[in-house]
Amino acid sequence: MLRHVLTAAVLVAGIGTAHAAGTTLNVGIATADAGKLDPHLATTTPDKGLLHWMYNGLVRIKPGQASPAYIEPDLAESWTTSADGLTWNFKLRQGVKCHGKYGEFDAEDAVFSIKRAATKESSSFSKDYAALKVVEAVGTHEVKIVLANPIPSLLGLLVPYHGGNMVCKDAVEDLGAAFERTPIGTGPFMFAEYQPQQYVKLVANEAYFRGAPKLKEIYYRYIPSDASRDLAFQSGEIDMVYGKQDETWVERISKIPNTKVVVMEPGEMSVLSLNMSMPPLDNILVRKAIAHAINRDAMVQFRGASVTRASISPVPEGYLGYTADVPTYPHDVAKAKALLAEAGFPNGVTVKAIHTTLPGMLATMEVVQALLKEAGINLEITTVEHATFHAQIRQNLSQVVHYSAARFPIADVYLTQFFDSDSIVGKPTAVTNFSHCDVADAEIRAARVEPNKEKQLALWKTAQQKIMETVCAVPVYENMQLWAWKSNLDLGTEVKGSLNLSPPINEMAQFK
DSSP, rough: OHHHHHHHHHHHHHHHHHHHOOOEEEESHHHHOOOOOOOOOOOOOHHHHHTTTTOOSEEOOOOTTGGGEEEESSSSSEEEEEEOOOOEEEOOOOOOBOOOOOOBBBHHHHHHHHHHHHHOGHHHTTGGGEEEEEEEETTTTEEEEESSSSSSSSSGSSSGGGGGGOOOOOHHHHGGGGGSOOOOOOSEEHHHHEETTTTTEEEOOOOOOOOSOOOOOEEEEEEEEEEEHHHHHHHOSSSSEOOOOOOHHHHHHHHTEEEEEEEEEEEEEEEEEEEETSTTTTTHHHHHHHHHHEEEEEHHHHHHHEEEEEEEESOTTBTTTSSOOOOOOOOOOOHHHHHHHTTTTTOOOOEEEEEOOOOOHHHHHHHHHHHHHHEEEEEEEEEEEHHHHHHHHTTTTOOOEEEOOOSSSBBBHHHHHSSSGBBBOOOOOSSSSOOOOOOOHHHHHHHHOOOHHHHHHHHHHHHHHHHHTTTEEEEEEEEEEEEEEEETOOSSSSOBBBBBOOOOOOOEEEEE
């Protein structure tokens, strides 16, 4: 804790003049360090939140919202689509500048960005772009995309989120491997400096096409300790803080004078993926025992009902295609013990998990550990730093993976990434299928290309039912995004949600 307080004092002393002028924003985020700052590789919540302020997409969701109902133009000023939904033409804005020395953003950059997002070696989200058949420039500011088959939402792949972040070709090629630590985009703020385990500094993009930002600097400070982060906010050393995901934090921080607390959509769904390729989790009776040992009501009470909602389906509530009509496993310790005995483990069983040290997620896993223990299930947890956690769970090293995620709100994305067998970790096509689930491949893949909306919904429903019947994973709850900032900070819009999980800080944000 002392190290973070000293770091804060040094940082504030160095930027006091700018802060006094009301042009510097200090943000405290709950992680020890940056992971990957290449927007096509970044998968962690802290990294995605920072990149949100540096990048544009061809389209975007209106600032302050998280629903695709609010999609609007961004780098593309207009677009058309063919009657069959397979051919799309985008007309780009002219005069948009890449950060620094890298010139104007044009169709060549857009094509390069989309192809890069669709390439496994350069993108964590390449599988999302598998349906793209042709991506080409048909003019200096016109892009044509042809799909091999209809998909649930092409525009959802082109918002500035995951692979939809538009990069500048010359910057990527010039910087090479350094691009991962020197992100270059077209957004309202530009990368300026990275101090490991301390902060990333952004500066205003004075040439931003929507107008020069009113804020001139952002310091994105890495403060993993909840207590240290809250203390820095209370003392005025930081102006905006990422909150501990529980109701008591909201109640406590709301009492600080001149503070605005926001509970944002989308919820990140916490799910326990059960690795069915490893004993004893290859036994469905053991998986059912784990499911019955989880008390969702207690978990929601632990976090707080105003910031958490229980989950029962492998697709988050509110996503297009979500259904609650799935097999459920009510909390029943006696049932869990009976299932273990039937599976051949009358004296209980031990399972192991690698887990992040990120405080909010770790607290959840410790509650899970206590609940499982009541049913005779010993959960051994090995903790590692957050970026290491992401690397190791993708190497198939954990029997139980607690993963918390939000995605573009369509069932296909969640089902494809977490439950299609092509996404099983360890495969060349791997994404985040930690459970090795393959029971709903037919429905997931058929729904992806089904043009009839009713049939598509029916396929997604069947997929969710099969996944829950097999107990590939145990959905636990959805955590809303909790942020607070000083009430004299005006973001220029009402904040109800943010797909990138950080508040929208753009050219409109200012201190008043």
